[in-house]
Amino acid sequence: MATLTAPVPLSAGFLKHRAVRKLLLLALAAAVLVPLADARWASGSWPAALTVDLSKPLTGASNWIIDNRDSHPLFLYGFGYVSNAVVISVRAVYLVLLAAGWAGVTAIGALVAWRVAGVRLALGTAVAFLACGLLGMWIPTMQTLALMVVAVLASVAVGALLGLAAGLSDRLDRALRPVLDTMQVLPAFAYLLPVVLVFGIGVPAAVLATVVYAAPPMARLTSLGLRGADKEVLEAVDSLGATARQRLLTARIPLARKELLLGLNQTIMMALSMAVIASVIGAAGLGDRVYQALASVDVGAALAAGIPIVLLAVVLDRVTCAAGENAGEEPAGVRPWLYAAAGAVAVALAGRLAGRLDWPEAWTLNIADPVNSAVDWMTAHLYSGVPVVGGTADWAGHFTTWVLDPVRGGLQWLPWWSVLLLVAALAWLIGTWRTALTAVLAMAAIGVLGVWKPSLDTLSQVLAAVAVTLVLGFATGIAAARSDRFERLLRPVLDVFQTMPQFVYLIPVVALFGVGRAPAVAAAVVYALPAVVRITTQGLRQVDAAALESARSLGATPAQQLRQVQLPLARPALLLAVNQGVVLVLAVVIIGGLVGGGALGYDVVFGLAQGDLATGLVAGAAIVCLGLMLDRVTQPTRRRATKGA
Amino acid sequence: MRLSVTTTAAVASLALLTGCGAADMTKQASPFVNAAGTRSVTLSVQSWVGAQANVAVAQYLLEHKLGYRVDTVQVDEVPAWDALSQGRVDAILEDWGHPDQEKRYVDDKKTIARGGGLGVTGHIGWFVPTYLARQHPDITNWKNLNKYASLFRTAESGGKGQLMDGSPSYVTNDKALVKNLKLNYQVVFAGSEAAQITQMKQFAKEKKPFLTYWYAPQWLFKKVPMTEVKLPPYKEGCDADPAKVACAYPHTPLQKYLNADFAHKGGKAAAFLKKFRWTTEDQNEVSLMIADQKLSPEQTAKKWVDGHASTWKAWLS
Structure with missing residues (x-):
């Protein structure tokens, strides 16, 4: 679903000059500032004198909210309405879905897919819905669907309004763009706590967190579409004497239709991803089943709930994508839609009359037991003590001892000012002084919040995961760029992997690697890999054919061509791949707190589990800062418009 | 601008639906309960197996002997108190002692009522x-x-x-x-x-x-x-x-807690949950079947119920 565009290349020679100048300047600044800082706050870790303890005020705020929730006007006349509105709308959608029954919902889904995307996708949709029922997950699927419908409608409304405003006003655009840019790189987990603070655990909080997470892509793409409208068409409309409003409704919005539908697609995918993660704050439905199953390391049950999530994701993605591709064509009129609606109603009624509203229990397939026995067999045979290669648990153990521990130890051993310097140097070399400043300030904010150590722990997991991702991703990407057949084989795999919500990745890694930091890293690698592979392949394939041809005619071997022509020319794409890899890895490493990843992710889970919001909120803020810092440090000169999965 | 008009209309109609005046945030059942017109009870099931055993048996009796539909929610211990006070959950069957929460919700706010002991220490x-x-x-x-x-x-x-x-x-x-x-x-x-x-x-x-x-x-x-x-x-x-x-x-003698409203108006279900009381041996018997023999909670509950009629008959009277 993600469209990845390679940024404009920048000249390498110029950069070398500038890089030296930047480093010299930074060294000078360091020479002056470091002795001063070191003399005053001599400590390896972040100096205690420079931290602000927020736990008192945050605990105070949290207590105040609980004590005043049923009496203060802010809640009675403000948040109370929001919360009730969410509960009532989710309930309304849920009741409609239940009233339609499983046959009705499947029929409606298939017919909508048929109208917008053709027969093949209609069949796929029907099969997907039936599979959800077959796995015994019909009710949870409907709960997730109800929540999604409400969240997506709200996100689209909010996003479209913001996008409209940003598309029409330059000033608003300048104000909104950095905010939206930043929101796109933040891990989903960081959004959960603030809404829990106000709304408590439950469906309202889950829906609102989903809206906040899923609205930005809609806003960005709406604004992009409005701004990208063909100047000549607009002038023609102007010359016909259209009012500003007519111009917007008849020319600019229809012209932006493709972007709007792409925005819808992205919003739906992000909403699904978030609706699943939000089970941690009481979203019920499929995510909750996965969460419960993970808590008891019941891989079979987790898989039974995970498969419907993947099916929903793939179906929703394909159908909205197809809608976007067909956007330019003339609509076929109302009549087919009428037939489709009549068919759906007929099926729903038939289901109702047959008394088969609930999915019949006899039709469920229990996959949990066979999967669990397979996992048991694996833990017994592959987990440890396999001759020569060692078991998966041994690998996890070695990875923890030989990679994660040294990296974490090294980072925590580094004096705090040298970490800041490193961040500044990296960010400045790749980006501008602005990005460097943001990165350093974000890193310093982590220290001020008093979570320096756990943040470095998370950072060490991110670094290890990114390193593995890049090695695997670049290798696969290069192979795919060189062989058409391999790329054709790879494409559907990447498509599916990119549409899966982050939560799903936790299931298989727990089965393979047990609980701890290693499985968190493994999940992150698998999640970030598709984006990295895709960007690398695209970047290498876009390398100027003439340059390659001339290298070939000079007698360069394939390896030389790759090393001396393709890779240098594809440098911007590779940088972009690094940036995306880092952002995606961070998102999953944080969620790894659920499977024993520790550090910041654990703090968030702990905060939620103990109702100790101070801990959770501070960790959430640190995650935001870490995300900002990592994005800025790896930020190439131009950003791309959209983010994968 | 049509979008914004419909949004406003939707928001306005929702505001009407929710009733004018104050919106009470303490009464927020989950949107998924009581669907399809059944009487339902939401029980909090904590993550340890003993708690699952309580809930399995209570759920089985509520569904098969009293005709309720039972939803279970997994909530962690402290947030469960908050959920209980807001009515998202009707009952906690096994609490290991949270004096802070007890003071706040039972004594001060009176949104949670004590449900008696579980019988297990x-x-x-x-x-x-x-x-x-x-x-x-x-x-x-x-x-x-x-x-x-x-x-x-x-x-x-x-x-x-x-x-x-x-x-x-x-x-x-x-x-x-x-x-x-x-x-x-x-x-x-x-x-x-x-x-x-x-x-x-x-x-x-x-x-x-x-x-x-x-x-x-x-x-x-x-x-x-x-x-x-x-x-x-x-x-x-x-x-x-x-x-x-x-x-x-x-x-700690383990305690049960009910949502205050549910305790008053919960009818037979509330009365049953207040009387629910068994022994450590009973709980262990059920837990062992769930955790070690990997039976489903429903099968386990049925087995136990079939063998201990005298115990549970007292809870229903």
Whole structure:
């Protein structure tokens, strides 16, 4: 679903000059500032004198909210309405879905897919819905669907309004763009706590967190579409004497239709991803089943709930994508839609009359037991003590001892000012002084919040995961760029992997690697890999054919061509791949707190589990800062418009 | 602009639907309960197996003998109190003692009502496997723990002995205890009870030493016999300040709590849940079937109900 565009290349020679100048300047600044800082706050870790303890005020705020929730006007006349509105709308959608029954919902889904995307996708949709029922997950699927419908409608409304405003006003655009840019790189987990603070655990909080997470892509793409409208068409409309409003409704919005539908697609995918993660704050439905199953390391049950999530994701993605591709064509009129609606109603009624509203229990397939026995067999045979290669648990153990521990130890051993310097140097070399400043300030904010150590722990997991991702991703990407057949084989795999919500990745890694930091890293690698592979392949394939041809005619071997022509020319794409890899890895490493990843992710889970919001909120803020810092440090000169999965 | 008009209209109509005037945030049932016109009860099921056993039997009786539909929600212990006070959950069947929450919701806000005892007495403590206690008989006193710290060292405990804790959501004073008793130990959270049990089973299989936070009643004692380590004796109020705790955990009669509204208007279901009371042996019997024989909660409950008619008949009267 993600469209990845390679940024404009920048000249390498110029950069070398500038890089030296930047480093010299930074060294000078360091020479002056470091002795001063070191003399005053001599400590390896972040100096205690420079931290602000927020736990008192945050605990105070949290207590105040609980004590005043049923009496203060802010809640009675403000948040109370929001919360009730969410509960009532989710309930309304849920009741409609239940009233339609499983046959009705499947029929409606298939017919909508048929109208917008053709027969093949209609069949796929029907099969997907039936599979959800077959796995015994019909009710949870409907709960997730109800929540999604409400969240997506709200996100689209909010996003479209913001996008409209940003598309029409330059000033608003300048104000909104950095905010939206930043929101796109933040891990989903960081959004959960603030809404829990106000709304408590439950469906309202889950829906609102989903809206906040899923609205930005809609806003960005709406604004992009409005701004990208063909100047000549607009002038023609102007010359016909259209009012500003007519111009917007008849020319600019229809012209932006493709972007709007792409925005819808992205919003739906992000909403699904978030609706699943939000089970941690009481979203019920499929995510909750996965969460419960993970808590008891019941891989079979987790898989039974995970498969419907993947099916929903793939179906929703394909159908909205197809809608976007067909956007330019003339609509076929109302009549087919009428037939489709009549068919759906007929099926729903038939289901109702047959008394088969609930999915019949006899039709469920229990996959949990066979999967669990397979996992048991694996833990017994592959987990440890396999001759020569060692078991998966041994690998996890070695990875923890030989990679994660040294990296974490090294980072925590580094004096705090040298970490800041490193961040500044990296960010400045790749980006501008602005990005460097943001990165350093974000890193310093982590220290001020008093979570320096756990943040470095998370950072060490991110670094290890990114390193593995890049090695695997670049290798696969290069192979795919060189062989058409391999790329054709790879494409559907990447498509599916990119549409899966982050939560799903936790299931298989727990089965393979047990609980701890290693499985968190493994999940992150698998999640970030598709984006990295895709960007690398695209970047290498876009390398100027003439340059390659001339290298070939000079007698360069394939390896030389790759090393001396393709890779240098594809440098911007590779940088972009690094940036995306880092952002995606961070998102999953944080969620790894659920499977024993520790550090910041654990703090968030702990905060939620103990109702100790101070801990959770501070960790959430640190995650935001870490995300900002990592994005800025790896930020190439131009950003791309959209983010994968 | 049509979009914004419809949005406003939608928001306005929702505001109308929710009723004018104040919106009470303390009354927020989940949008998914009471669907399809059935009477339903929402029970909080905590993550440990004993709690699942309570809920399994209560759910079975509510559904098959009283005709209710039962929803279960997994909520962690402290947020469960909040959910209970807001009516998202109707009852907690096994609470291990949360004095702060009890004061706030039961005594001050009166949104939660006491539901009586569960009949089971819980005890939290530090345990070592019995095979280890036989090797080093003096290890079962906390004063000697430092002497044996090197036995419990692992990759995650960083040079100190490892004291294994389970889920971050459980009632625990272990960090404070380790500090206040000046023990050379590091508290390591396994992340969940399931992970902790897996670890303990692996250690036991290889007869390795381990020190763990654990609690009774618990079915695992039948699989891995363990001996409690004596901590400084518990006295009333010695755990009042969480930062200064330096004594053992108390023996807690486990309690049930109901949402105050549900307790009044919950009819037969509320009356049944108030009377629900069984013994440690009953609970262990059900837990062992769920956790070790991997039976589904429904099958387990049916087995137990079939064999103990006299016990549960009293709850329904």
